[in-house]
Amino acid sequence: MSTLLSLRDVWVEYGDKIVIEKLDLDIHARSFVSVVGPSGAGKSSFLRLILGQEAPTRGTISLDGQPLVPECGPDRGVVFQRYSVFPHLSALRNVVLGMECAQAPFSARLFGSARRAAEEEAAEMLKAVGLGDSLHLYPAQMSGGMQQRLAIAQALVKRPRILLLDEPFGALDPGIRADMHLLIRRLWAEYALTIVMVTHDIREAFTLGTRVLAFDKRRHDPHAPHRFGATVVYDLALRERSDETAEKIKSITLDEIGNN
Structure with missing residues (x-):
């Protein structure tokens, strides 16, 4: 697969608060990337960077090898949890x-x-x-x-080439949610989309994604918690996985991801 989106040494800072630090990541065209992690781990900031709603404080983001302009473009669509x-x-x-x-x-x-x-x-x-x-x-x-x-x-x-989903099914009851899962997978295939989805539902992340990224802080300082940002601490490709990997996926929890 070809690389569609690249982030190199990306930092997001608000004043003296670091939200994302030293993020290096490639996202391939037509992949379905699930993003999980605890609240405050920079997941929504990550989506805003891709959407173009904000620019990184440091580092570069490129789309198809060209610098990503910090503005919302028609090649990127977004669906939020609130309709x-x-x-x-x-x-x-x-x-x-x-x-x-x-x-x-x-x-x-x-x-x-x-x-x-x-x-x-x-x-x-x-x-x-x-x-x-x-x-x-x-x-x-x-x-x-x-x-x-x-x-x-x-x-x-x-x-759009890239569809960003920010907790899109979190407010739906389980039956409707299952129907939406079928719908989004069908649309992903039919429209040759690259999807990046933030979710707090681990089962949803592994069911829908071809890749799961877990965001969290690698370092914690109780005296200055705002001075360390989150990055990808866990990165798992889900297709053509072995039985051993499948068993690992079944047993994984948010706490386990957060402790990596």
């Missing part, structure tokens, strides 16, 4: 709006044939995520699972 949908718009309008912002950034409106084409594409995307019969429903008329499917459609309609 990032517009309550006053129908499902179809929610998805079309994302296309309007991308294609007409100043007016955020499309007209004539361009608008019809956008609506057709939006309807196809909603069908792809299982909302083909819900085009004209509003978020308040949808279940939590439906709203998260809508958020995924919003992200994918702009055809």
